[in-house]
Amino acid sequence: MITHVVLMKFKPGVGDAEIRELEQRLDELPNKIMDIKMYEFGRDVVRSERSYDFSLVSLFANLPALERYQKHPDHLPVAEKIKAMCDSLITADFYGSDSAATEAGTPEWERDPFERLKP
16 A cells, blocks of 8 residues: 655635635545545644644555555646645655565556566
């Protein structure tokens, strides 16, 4: 699985109504984009000096699924709204792991199934 993380620092003046609208639009995406396996987002509750204001964490089966999500016509206007609302936007995309996984490298579903048959 690919974990997609987005951290948002809103511009001064971004108000509660605008954030609620963003939350509503984000909440609709998993019903429109079937590549999304898990989708969580929310406002920061700690509000420390180093905190960002809002975060999004989502899961995708593989990199092509993440790329389809990023280019999806329902995602693009939401991404533009986020960019317009933010002073700073940080993303990270990584292969998740579970406590039982000890093998490093490309996940099984992204490996060439015919690799063993090649000379």
